[in-house]
Amino acid sequence: MSDILVFLEQTDGSLPKASLTTAEAARQIKEAHGAGNLHALCLGKGSAKAAEAALSYGFATVYYSEDGAFDNYLAMAYAAAFEKALSESGASIGVAPATTTGKDFFPRVAAATAAGQASDIIAVNSDKSFRRPMFAGDVLADVEVTTDKKLITVRPTAFGEIAAAGGGGKTQELTGVSVPENAGEFVNLEESGGDRPELTAADVVISGGRALQSAENFEKYIYPLADVLNAAVGASRAAVDSGYAPNDWQVGQTGKVVAPELYIAIGISGAIQHLAGMKDSKVIVAINKDPDAPIFDLADYGLVADLYDVLPQLTEAIKSAKG
Amino acid sequence: MKILVPVKRVPDYETKIKINGEGTGVVTDGIKWIVNPFDEIAVEEAIKIRDAGTATEVVVVGIGPDDVAAQLRYAMAMGADRGIHVKTDEPVDSDGASRVIEAIYKKDEYGLVLMGKQAIDSDANQTGQLLAARLGVPQGCFVSKVEFADEKVTVTREVDGGLETIRLPLPCVLTTDLRLNEPRYASLPGIMQAKKKPMDEMSVADLGVDLTPKVRVLKMSPPPERQAGRKVESVEELVTALKDEAKVL
Ligand SMILES: Cc1cc2nc3c(=O)[nH]c(=O)nc-3n(C[C@H](O)[C@H](O)[C@H](O)COP(=O)(O)OP(=O)(O)OC[C@H]3O[C@@H](n4cnc5c(N)ncnc54)[C@H](O)[C@@H]3O)c2cc1C
Numbered sequence: 249m250s251d252i253l254v255f256l257e258q259t260d261g262s263l264p265k266a267s268l269t270t271a272e273a274a275r276q277i278k279e280a281h282g283a284g285n286l287h288a289l290c291l292g293k294g295s296a297k298a299a300e301a302a303l304s305y306g307f308a309t310v311y312y313s314e315d316g317a318f319d320n321y322l323a324m325a326y327a328a329a330f331e332k333a334l335s336e337s338g339a340s341i342g343v344a345p346a347t348t349t350g351k352d353f354f355p356r357v358a359a360a361t362a363a364g365q366a367s368d369i370i371a372v373n374s375d376k377s378f379r380r381p382m383f384a385g386d387v388l389a390d391v392e393v394t395t396d397k398k399l400i401t402v403r404p405t406a407f408g409e410i411a412a413a414g415g416g417g418k419t420q421e422l423t424g425v426s427v428p429e430n431a432g433e434f435v436n437l438e439e440s441g442g443d444r445p446e447l448t449a450a451d452v453v454i455s456g457g458r459a460l461q462s463a464e465n466f467e468k469y470i471y472p473l474a475d476v477l478n479a480a481v482g483a484s485r486a487a488v489d490s491g492y493a494p495n496d497w498q499v500g501q502t503g504k505v506v507a508p509e510l511y512i513a514i515g516i517s518g519a520i521q522h523l524a525g526m527k528d529s530k531v532i533v534a535i536n537k538d539p540d541a542p543i544f545d546l547a548d549y550g551l552v553a554d555l556y557d558v559l560p561q562l563t564e565a566i567k568s569a570k571g
Numbered sequence: 572m573k574i575l576v577p578v579k580r581v582p583d584y585e586t587k588i589k590i591n592g593e594g595t596g597v598v599t600d601g602i603k604w605i606v607n608p609f610d611e612i613a614v615e616e617a618i619k620i621r622d623a624g625t626a627t628e629v630v631v632v633g634i635g636p637d638d639v640a641a642q643l644r645y646a647m648a649m650g651a652d653r654g655i656h657v658k659t660d661e662p663v664d665s666d667g668a669s670r671v672i673e674a675i676y677k678k679d680e681y682g683l684v685l686m687g688k689q690a691i692d693s694d695a696n697q698t699g700q701l702l703a704a705r706l707g708v709p710q711g712c713f714v715s716k717v718e719f720a721d722e723k724v725t726v727t728r729e730v731d732g733g734l735e736t737i738r739l740p741l742p743c744v745l746t747t748d749l750r751l752n753e754p755r756y757a758s759l760p761g762i763m764q765a766k767k768k769p770m771d772e773m774s775v776a777d778l779g780v781d782l783t784p785k786v787r788v789l790k791m792s793p794p795p796e797r798q799a800g801r802k803v804e805s806v807e808e809l810v811t812a813l814k815d816e817a818k819v820l
Contacts, residue, residue, distance in 0.1 A: 364785025
């Protein structure tokens with residue numbers, strides 16, 4: 249009988265969507281396993297409050313620590329805390345979201361515990377077999393983790409949110425984590441911020457590509473459309489590399505994966521590396537002046553047009569359609 | 572300081588990947604192999620660090636069958652000083668790769684390992700972190716800027732919320748993101764010189780590493796096809812379709 253420990257990211261005491269969908273994947277692993285308990289770990293300022301909130305999802309023990317060592321993220325500190333919580337809970341399966349945090353520290357835990365790790369899973373086949381994309385999503389692989397201890401990172405957009413499920417659990421402060429001396433130091437975080445919805449959690453995403461030609465054009469053509477739809481803004485690698493959009497807006501194989509209700513790709517050709525990050529969106533719209541652009545092969549609605557002509561018009565038309 | 576740069580061979584990113592009949596792997600016949608693009612960025616950065624005088628030597632290491640030598644030669648043509656080819660025909664998972672690189676690292680005195688954040692075939696994003704943990708050293712993953720001062724390295728990382736800067740003592744493992752640099756092309760003289768650069772060959776057994784995978788591929792299948800929809804003629808038609816048909820407005 250194995251217990252499962254889930255790493256829940258939290259900000260100032262609240263649990264983002266990615267934490268709840270990761271918890272749902274963990275719940276499915278538990279169900280496939282047929283026994284055992286779910287535990288969780290929250291770290292950093294606000295983690296005591298986040299741990300309380302997590303109890304409503306049926307966790308047996310939610311560990312937390314507001315120790316200053318976790319105020320800012322450092323891989324060695326977070327890995328040490330997760331390892332400590334693993335041994336205290338007796339869990340043999342660890343689960344984390346495949347965010348830049350989960351991707352970064354989880355393999356360290358794998359190495360320290362002699363576990364195999366399945367990365368970025370999109371489905372649970374059993375308590376040891378998981379489905380994950382490879383080759384920019386050209387291949388879906390069912391992989392088996394052959395070790396007793398198993399670590400899993402979860403693609404947050406591939407699962408629904410965990411349902412509330414009775415209490416009965418408890419929170420517990422995690423103490424005595426020893427952070428190695430060579431862990432390094434945090435210098436600063438330059439947040440790209442803004443008041444828009446978070447890219448991976450938004451219902452609508454408007455993405456711009458190389459065709460936008462400048463950061464000013466993103467502001468002039470993409471932002472107003474995003475504003476009327478309360479949308480997050482994304483970008484192709486070409487747009488990010490050219491400095492039209494911040495790095496954390498990159499959608500794709502090597503950027504963020506999104507799956508909103510509506511994805512509008514503007515001046516994006518549709519390279520496989522881009523598609524890998526958005527092809528599970530519910531409705532896809534493409535606007536491109538090249539009728540043969542590969543993005544049209546998967547768009548539900550394609551408009552062959554010059555973006556500079558149609559975007560202001562589209563923004564106005566949506567504004568009035570929404571009343 | 573010597574820099575170790577692991578280099579993986581992957582199918583060219585423009586290749587249309589096909590799964591074999593049994594669903595156990597991808598068809599490799601006729602594939603164009605390249606250096607994993609993130610590793611190429613790592614090679615470029617290592618060369619820059621050496622040329623700036625912070626490092627003395629750039630050593631590239633590859634794991635795999637005989638023809639992986641071609642990717643090592645490419646990295647040497649870019650400017651790496653020498654290569655190590657660890658030969659095996661077995662499949663190597665992220666964990667196995669990290670253990671081979673660990674063994675190579677321990678044979679010499681390295682101050683830094685620079686490698687790609689992910690290989691564009693397995694997309695696992697693990698090997699650098701596994702290696703750092705095995706070596707007991709810190710890591711700076713997904714880096715877009717690297718600066719050395721006072722025996723420490725300051726790196727900027729591409730994270731979900733923006734750009735994070737951390738400072739790490741050496742030795743450490745750094746993994747590259749796309750914005751770190753634009754790798755140079757191997758020049759013709761570079762290619763000629765690379766042929767004469769030293770390349771050590773050894774087997775996995777020589778290193779005493781057991782490659783039994785911790786993660787095994789059971790079956791590969793193609794992703795569900797997404798049907799193309801239709802072209803609309805005008806903005807009005809698009810907005811009507813989104814409102815009345817797709818019901819997303
Ligand atoms: C290792 C690696 C990783 C990668 N990871 C990613 C990733 O995560 N995400 C990603 O997006 N890419 C990624 N890429 C890059 C990818 O291969 C493509 O190069 C990139 O997606 C292209 O961006 P784009 O569509 O904006 O530019 P382009 O391919 O140049 O397309 C621009 C499009 O705009 C259209 N256009 C031009 N002017 C107008 C106009 N006035 N009005 C309307 N349409 C117009 C053109 O017809 C064209 O289709 C990666 C590549 C590699 C090698």
